[in-house]
Amino acid sequence: MKKLGFPRMHKEKNEKRAFLPEFFGGLANLGVEIHLEKGYGSKMGFVEDDYTKENANIKFVSKEDAFNQDIVVVLRSPDFDEFELMKKGSILLSMLHYPTRAKRVKILKEKGIKAVSLDSIRDDLMQRIVFNAKGTSENGMELAFKELEKVRDDFYSKNRGPIEVSIMGMGLVGLNAARAAGRYACKELNDKMIEVGTKGVLVHMLPRNITGDRQEMSRILEKTDIFVDASSRDNPYDYIVDNKLLGRLKKDAIIVDLTADPYIVDEEGMQVKAIEGIPTGTLDKYVIYKEDKEYYDIPEEVDKENRRTVISCDAWPGVKPKECMELYGIQMLPIITKLFEKDVDDMGIESPYYFERAIYRATIEYFENHEKKK
Known part of the structure; x- marks a missing residue:
């Protein structure tokens, strides 16, 4: 009988996220023993009884015990030293970001950990299954408009032109950012703008044939009030907008980094952000x-x-933790159930079962044999 482990996330003081008690209620019918790290859910206001009332098979244990289970589930990737706490042959279900984390992939393979990357679980149309695009976009855009409100004296003026938002990236994150921008990203600002009667928001979606045109990008940036990176790059070692070009951006403009790629030095060089020189x-x-x-x-x-x-x-959905974990719980319940029923080694792209195909696409084996070769 497989056992599940749920460690806490300790990356930042304000990382509050933990799966909600009702999520574990959804696992109760499996009859599986579940080990939660002591203090699990406490930053969201939950106590141990909130969890055990939903699922009598829950035990609260040390961090070491939570990692020492057959299937370990933690939203953000564990640190390298935490991989040492896991058993060889155990399954890790987490956001592992294979394309930009070569060292992490190498260590997981060396440790014999069967990785399933949440950001790589995809359906037959290659759409992500575990994904909070709306939360990522709306959280970032709301903050951006509120910062712009602070620096623009004419923010509520009827005489100003439209606020111009330029978005790199036309996937779900970029499209949700555009929708959020169209309503000033939150009800509070939108209602006030309607009351005052100001001009609205002009959104520019920038595909690659525009971002690759330096002259056109320079012209666009000169008029941009909010510049959004929601891009997906084939090569993480190249900038889309270098710092010199960034200098064309309006001085009081706000940059919204929804992608939040890090600077990472690896064997092939330094992975960089899409926009050079931003933190x-x-x-x-x-x-x-x-x-x-x-x-x-x-x-x-x-x-x-x-x-x-x-x-x-680097964890946008975590800005609103409860809403985030409600969504992830719904998305991940069938994934965890399937991993409990069948070992990931026995899944494949030719499986007749939808979730088995989706999970296999999130393995290192699939990444190295299919995605990495693109």
Whole structure:
């Protein structure tokens, strides 16, 4: 009988997320023993009884015991030292981001951990199954408009032109960002704008044939009030917008970093952000001003001369933890149920079962044999 482990996430002080008690109620019919790390859910206001009332098979254990189970489920990837706590042959279900985490992939393979990356679980149309695109986009855009409100004296003026938002990336995150921008990203601002009668928001969606045109990008950035990165890149070692080009952006413009790619040095060089010279925020600090220390933490070889206020977070859905975990619970319940029923090694792309095909697409084997070769 497989046992499930749910460690807590300790990455930042403001990382509050944990699966909700009702999610574990959905696992009760499996009869599986579930080990939650002590304090699980406490940052969201839950106590142990909230969980055990939903599922009598729950035990509260040490961090080491939570990791030492057959299937370990934790939303954000464990640190490298936490991989040491896992058993060889155990399954790790987490956001592992294979394409930009070569060292992580290497260690998982060396440790014999059967990885299933939540961000790579895809249906037969290659759409993500575990995904909070709306939460990512709306959280970032709401903060951006509120920051713009602070610096623009004419924000509520009837005489100003439309606020111009330029978005790199036309996937779900980018499209949701555009929808959010169209209503000033939150009801509070939208209602006030309607009451005052100001002009609205003009959204520019920038496909690759525009982002690759330096002259056209320069013209667009000069008029942009909110510049959004929701891009997906084939090559994480190249910038889409270098720092010199970024200098064309309006001085009081706000940059919204929804992708939140990190700077990472690996065997092939340095992986960079789509926009050169901007920092990556966290749940502890997601509004970064021009002179904040996060700018000075950027690697020295990166040009950061041209700076703007940046809205960035490496865990955007975590800004609103309860809403986030309600959605992830719904999306992940059938995934965990399937992993309990059948070992990931016995799944494949030719399986007649929908979730088995989806889970297999999230394995390192599939990534190295299919995705990495693209």
